[in-house]
Amino acid sequence: MTTGVEAAEADARGRLVIHERVVRKIAEQAAATVAGRTEQTTMWERLGRRRLPHASARVLGRHVRVEAEVSAPGGRALPGLAADVRDAVAREVGELTGLTVDRVDVRVAAVAPYRPPPEAEPLPAAGRPAAPGIARKAGLLVALLLVALGAAGVYDALVQGDVVDGRKLVEPALEWLDGLEPQDWMVPAGIAVAVVGLLLVLAALWPRPRRSLPVAARTGVFATRGAVEELTVDSAAGHGGVLDASARARRRGVRVRVRTDGEPGTPAEVRQGVTERLARLVRTPKVRVGARRKERR
Incomplete structure (x- = not known):
């Protein structure tokens, strides 16, 4: 006590x-x-x-x-x-x-909304599929010509064996080529064919489409500019102070335009966030942010 x-x-x-x-x-x-x-x-x-x-x-x-x-x-x-x-x-x-x-x-x-870390986040697909390159189109055309030639050969074999009635297709063409003599139009035609072939070889050996950016990966992976723009807009629009966003991507840089609520630090934070989201590209593009404040009525 x-x-x-x-x-x-x-x-x-x-x-x-x-x-x-x-x-x-x-x-x-x-x-x-x-x-x-x-x-x-x-x-x-x-x-x-x-x-x-x-x-x-x-x-x-x-x-x-x-x-x-x-x-x-x-x-x-x-x-x-x-x-x-x-x-x-x-x-x-x-x-x-x-x-x-x-x-x-x-x-x-x-x-807060969940955002995976940049190193684990897949890049989004482009809004529309990328158009096939010139080498792919040429390859498809050559494949169709070979299929047509094979079908004509099969048809001629059936005609030769009296399985079907008709005129042969391949033999007349070969006879025409065999009897063909040099002509003036063959020189420019040969040059044009050689140039087209050279362009197709270069297109096939080119590592990526011109409008794509390489992604850091063990295999050849490329992101279209549209996909980079969508990823940029998604990153910028996720910021609390951004009301609207748009982006324009180039090979060496990304231009971001945002409409903000007037917070001074928003453009810098948007630039940092977009740069982190684009870190998976082999060469991180330079990010420029243009901001304008919301008009007050």
């Missing part, structure tokens, strides 16, 4: 009073180490809501109860996130204040 003398000595040494505001700050910092700040957090604040993570505390003697409000990163399981936040807040508040934490309630106020 404490005597009056012992109580007087305790008062003489002084007392430690921890304000609820201090506990709240410690709890918010602890919650931020687990939940962090996401795109949804910034959007939440721009809508006039309070900053997340947010905490409130109630101190009763040497005991405290804490309520924490956080935003969840995309793709994170909410029960696991809440448990981690609860443990972190209870541990930090208990260690730094010496108070006994009776209860920690966690409320998830916002959830």
Whole structure:
């Protein structure tokens, strides 16, 4: 039992009073180490809501109860996130204040959209399939000619064997070629055929279509400019401060135009986000962002 003398000595040494505001700050910092700040957090604040993570505390003697409000990163399981936040807040508040934490309630106020990491995210397909190259078209034409020639040979064999009635097709053509003599038109025709053949060889050996960009992969993978533009627009439009976005891709750079809510740091954040999303290309293009603010009425 404490005597009056012992109580007087305790008062003489002084007392430690921890304000609820201090506990709240410690709890918010602890919650931020687990939940962090996401795109949804910034959007939440721009809508006039309070900053997340947010905490409130109630101190009763040497005991405290804490309520924490956080935003969840995309793709994170909410029960696991809440448990981690609860443990972190209870541990930090208990260690730094010496108070006994009776209860920690966690409320998830916002959830950010899930975005896979750039190294694991597949590039989107183009809005429309890429047109076949000239070498592919020429190969298809040659294949059809060979099929037609084979069919004509089979037909001539059937006529020769009296299986079907009709005139042969291949033999008259061969006789015409055998009796053909040099003529003036053959020189330009031969040059034209040689040039076309050379162009087809170059087209077949060219590693990629002219309007495609190489992707970092063990095999030859290329993304069309349309796919790069779609990926750029998707990245820019996912930013909380962007209202509208468009993109134009070239071999060495990407031009992004965005309409924002007026936040000064939005263009820089959009540039960084697009650059990270395009990191899978062999040569990351230079990203330029043009921004204009939303017109106020």
